[in-house]
Amino acid sequence: MLLGPTDRHLAAPTPKFTAASYGTPKTRSSKPRKPALLAQHLQVAHQRVNLDVDFCRRRLRGLTELTVFPTLSTLRCVKLDAREMKITRVLLNGIENADYIYNDQLYINDPAAFDTLATCRVSNVRDVCSEDFGVDQHHYLRRMLSYLFGQVEDDLLRAQERPENLNSEELLILLPESLKLHPADTTTQYTPSSMAPTNATPGMGEAALVNTYTPIHITVDYEVVNPNNGVHFICPNLADTALWLVYTANSDYNVSASCWVPCVDNLLERSIWSLELSIPRSVRVIEAMRNSNDDVERRVSGDPPNNGALPEKDSRAVESHDDDDEADTVDLFVCTGNANNTKESAHATDHSKKVVSWSVFNPVAAHHIGWCVGAFQSAELTNFVDGNATAADDDDAYDEFEEIEKDDSSPPAVVYFLAHQEEMAKNTCIFASNALQHFLKEYGAYPFSSYGIVFVDGPKYPYNNFAGLSVVTSDVLYPATVIEPMFRITEYILESIACQWSGINIVPQCFNDMWCTIGIAKFMSLQFVRTLMGSNEYHYQIKNKMDEIVRRDLGRRPIGMLLLQAPVSENSLEFVRLKAPVVMYILDRRMTKTDKSFGFSRVLPKVFLQAMSGDLPSGSLSTQHFQYVCEKVIRNRLEAFFKQWVYGCGTPVFSISQKFNKKRSMIEVVIRQTQIQNQRVAHPQATTFVDDAVAYLGDDAAFTVQQTFLGPMTIRVHEADGAPYEHIVDIKNAVVKFDVQYNSRVRRVKKKDELEGGLFTRLGNVLESAEDVQQWRLEEWPKRDEELLDPFEWLRVDTDFEWIATFHVSQPDYMFGAQLQQDRDIAAQIAAIDYFGLHEKPSAVYCTMLTRTLVDTRYFYGVRMAAARALARLLTSTTRFMGSFYLLKAFRDLFCFRDSLVPTSNSFDDFGKYFLQKAIPGYLAGIKDDAGATPCHIRSLLFNLLRYNDNSNNPFLDCFYVSELARALVGSVLLAADDDAPLDADDRAFVAEVVDELLRLRKLDRWVPSYRAEVSHTCLEQKIALARAALISVPFEELLYMTSLKYAPRIRTLAFRGLFTLGALKNAEILKYFLDVCLLEPATPAFRAGLVHVLVDSVAEVAVRGCPSNLDDPEFHAPASHCAVPAAHGSTVLVENSLDGDLNARRNALARATVKGTIDLLRADLAHGKGLQHVLWQLMHSSFIGLSERKAVFVLCDILYRPQNKLLVRFPIPCVPFEELRKKIVARDLGDGKIVVKRVGRFKIQLSAKAILSDSKAK
Incomplete structure (x- = not known):
C-alpha cells in the first residue's frame, strides 16, 4: 500500500560524510578498531534480481528480492535507494499490501503534484514554465534535491561511531507492529546460492553475527523506462538492430545501481547476488518487434501488453524463419561477471525470448554489479597475442611474457565485442592476459571466478568496472597501425x-580513503608497465607524472582531505588519479630502503589476504589501516610521510649547493627548502576555473604549501675512479648541512684509453670527426687546469626517486656534461638537459651537448625529446637564437632530403624516432623574436612538412603526426599574432595559405577517413583557434552545419564549443538550438554529457579569455549603467563603452588575475543574457540528462548568478470601496514567515514618542 509522500527532502540539510576514524595508531601494536560502517541497523545478505529487457521501448521490468538481517530488535523501517522508476508492488515476507512510501524528488514533472500545487495556488519551483522563479533562484531547486546534490564533507577531528548516510533512500518500507524480531539461530542460516547450511551470514565477515535477528524477505516489483543513469539503452532508431546495446554504468557513486534496481546503494553494503535477465533470443526478434505495427501502436498508447513480448503471430513467424535461415540469425549475448556460472534457458511463456542467469558469490556492493546485453562475439584473451589472433612468435618483445608461469587455476579472461570490432578489440587487449597472470603471481588470488572486458558505444566515462567485468567505451579501440593510443589505452x-x-x-571506507584504492590499483598497473615496456619507459612515465603534480599542486586540497560535491563521479577524482599512484610509488621506495623490508610486494598481498579472510570491515580499507599495515611491515613509523603527502598539499623546492674542502677531503653540502620563498601564484586557467570558483564562492579553506618536508634523501657522488658512492641524508629542517666523505685517492685526470676501454662507452660521443665538427659548428669543452677542478665527476640528489619535488643543484657546467654522458638514469640525463636549456647565459658548448644528445640514437627517446625542447628554449632573442642552427640542421638531417626542407617519406618503424619527429615541429612553433613573430624560415619549414607529407610507403597511419603538424603550423601563426596590431600583407597571405592547407586536409580526411576523424577534428580545432585570435573570420553557418547528424559526435561537440567561444553564448537562438540538440535528439549518454560539459567549459574559457561580440542579443547592447553587476563584498564591476580600449583591456586583465575578479567580469558579461538563463533553467529541470550533468549545471549557475532569496507571492485583491483604493498597500513582517498586508493612508504620520528638547549647555 502506497502512502502519501513526505516533505523530508524539502527540509533536509546538506548531507555530510564524516570520516569514521583517522589518525595514526597510538602504539605500534595498537590495531585500528573497526567502526560501525553501516548506515542502517540491518545487513543485506542476499539480493535476487529478475529483469525483463525491452529494447524497443527502452524499458526494464524488474523484480528484486532482498534477504535482510536486522541488527536491532526495534527496527521498524527499511530504507532502499530507488529513483527514476515506478514501484508497482512491495511484498514483506511474501505478504502483499505492505506499507511503503516512495518519494522520488527527481520526478519533478509529476502531473498530480502540479495539479495539487496549482489548485492550492502554491508557487512551484519545479515548474519550468513558472513566472515566479528564475535562474537566480536555482538554489531553491538544489536545496530540494540536497539529498542528491549535497556536499561530501571531510572532518578529521570528528571521529564518530557511525558516519552520516549518503544514501538517497527514496523507498521507505514500513515494518508492521505485528512483526516480531527474534534472535537468529546461526545454525540455520544458509547461503542463498547453494541452500547449504553454514555457520555464518554469507559474506558478512567476523562481525556479521553480532545481534542479528530473524531475516526479513522484501520483494519489490518495479519498472524503469528511458533511464539516464545507471543503465543505458543504445538503441538508435535508424541504426541496425545488431548494434543495439543495453549496459550498466557506475561512473557516479551511490546513485548508479539504484537507478535500475532498488537496493542499498553504498560501497560498504555488500551482499551475494543472483541475477536473471529475460532478453530477446536474437536480433531478428528485435527487428520484428520494431517493424510490427502493433508494437508501434503500443508505444504510442503507452499500454504494453504481454510484458513486452511479441504477438503470438509474430513469434511463430520468427520461429519458422529461424528454422529456415538459422545461420543468418545473430543471437543476443549477456556479458556477465561470472562467465563460468552463466546459464541460458528458454523462456517459460514466450518462445521469442530466453533467460540468462548467473550469481556473484563473492559479496560485493550493488555499485559493482554490472551486465551488458547485445549481439556480442567473444574471444579468450589467452588465444591471441597480436591483433590477428595468431600464435606467439619467438620475438624478443615477448621473452618476459614467457617467463610468467601459466597457472592452470587462473580465471578465464574473455573479451566481448561487436562483429565489426574484432580486430581492433584483440589488438587493444593483446596484453590483458599477461597482465592478469602478472597480478595473480605478484598480488595473490583473483577475487572472482572470471574476468571479461566488453566494448560498448556511448558511456559517459571511458571505463566502468564491475565485479568480474569491465565495460569500456569502444572509442578506445585502435588498430595495429596506430601508435599513439597504445600508451593511454594500455x-x-x-x-x-x-x-x-x-x-x-x-x-x-569513505571518500577520503579513495586515494588508497585508486593509488593501489594504478601502482599495480605501473608495475606491469615496467614488464611490458621496460624500465626506461616506466621511469619516464613516473617522472612525467611527478612534473605534472609539481605544476598543478598549487593550493589544491590534499588527496586525503577531499571536499567533493555529490554525486561523486569519476571525473571528480582526476587529480587523485594523478597523485595517488606516485605517492604509493615513493612510499614503496622508502620502505624498500629499510633493512629486511620488501615494500609493497609484501604490503599489498597482506591487505588482499585480509580482505579475503574478512579482517577488513565490509571489505573496506581506510587510510589509517593502510598506514598501520605499512608500519607493521617496515617496523617503523610513517606518521610524517602520511602527514606530508596524504594530508598535506604542495611540493618542496630544494636548492642544493656543494663545495669541496681539500683540507678535510670532504664535500660540504647544504640543502635548503625554498618553497615558501618561491611560492607561485596560480592565475585562473580555463581548465581549473570552475573548481577554483566553487572553492572561492564556498569559502573553502585555503591550503598552502608546507614550510618543511621531512624524510630521507639519497645523495650520490660519482668520484674520479668512476664508482658511485651513495649517502642517505635525513631531512629534518628547512636547512640541512652535512659533509660527504671523499673516498677515492686518485685525481680526476682521465686518460683517453681509459675512456675508450672502460666498463662502458659514454653516450653522446657522436659527431666528433673534424668534418662533422665543422659542418655542425660544434665546440668542445675548454681545457681547464686540473688543479682547479673538483676531484669528483658530478653529484646527484634523490637518486632513488623518493621525492615529488623541484631540485636546483649548484655545480659547474662540466659536471652536468659528465652527468649527461655517463649517467645511465634517464632522470639524471633530463636534469642535465634542463640545466643547459634553462641557463641564462648559454654557450655553443651547451648547444653542442644538446645536439649530440638529440642525434645519438642510443639515448632514450624521451631524453632526445628533452634535448630538442631545450634547444628550442635557446631560440630566443636573449640567447641570440643560439640553438636555431642546431635544431633545424638536426631535423633536416634526420627527417628531410639532403640540403632540402622537403621531408622524406614517413617511416614509423622506430617508435622513438617517430616520437622525436612528431615533437620537434611543436618546439619550433614556439620560437618567436622580439616582435612576437615566428621567423619566416621556420614557418616555411612547418608549411613544407605539412604540404609534402608522404605516408604512402608507411605501414602505420600518420593521422596523429599530421595533426601535430597542423597544430604546429597554426601555433606559429598564433604566436605571431597581436589582437590590436594589424597584420602586414605577407602575414595575411601566409594565414590564407594556412587556412587553405587546413581545408585541403579536411577534404582528404573526408575521402580517406582517419582514425576517429582525428585530422578533421584537429583542422576544425585550429580554425577555431585562428578565429579566437581574430586572424580569420569563421561564418557561424559553417559551424552550425557541422553540428548536424552528418558529422561524428566529437566533431559536433567541437563545433558547439567553437560557436560558444566565438560569441554564441550571447545569442538566444543558437542557445535554443543547442538545447534542442541536447535534450530532444536521440543520442548516446556520452554525447549528451559532452554537450553539457562543452557549455560549462566554454563559459570557463570565456571567463578567462573574454567573449567576442558577434551575435549579441539586444540586452547586451543596453547602456553601461544597466550592465553593472554588483560584485562580492560590496564592489562593483562596470562594463563601459570607453573610448580608451587599452585602458579597459588592462583593467580586465588585472581583474582576471584573481578568481574574484574573473567571476565578477563573467557575471557582468553573461549573467543578464536571457538565452543563457533559459538554457540553464531548462537543463536543471530536465530528466534527459544524467545526475552528474545536472550537478555541473547547478555549479555553473552558482558561478554565474548570485542566489536571490526572494519569493513572489500572488493573491487576489478583494473588492473594497472606491475610497479604499486611494490608500497604499503596506506589508508588515511579523516573523516566523508571517506577513500582514493591509491598506493605510498615504499621508498618515505617527510619532512613536514625544521629543524632549533640553539645553545641554544649561547643564
Missing part, C-alpha cells in the same frame, strides 16, 4: 584489471 585497461583487486574486492 593504462586504461591495466587499471580496469587492477581494480578487481583494489576498488571492487576492496573498497574505500
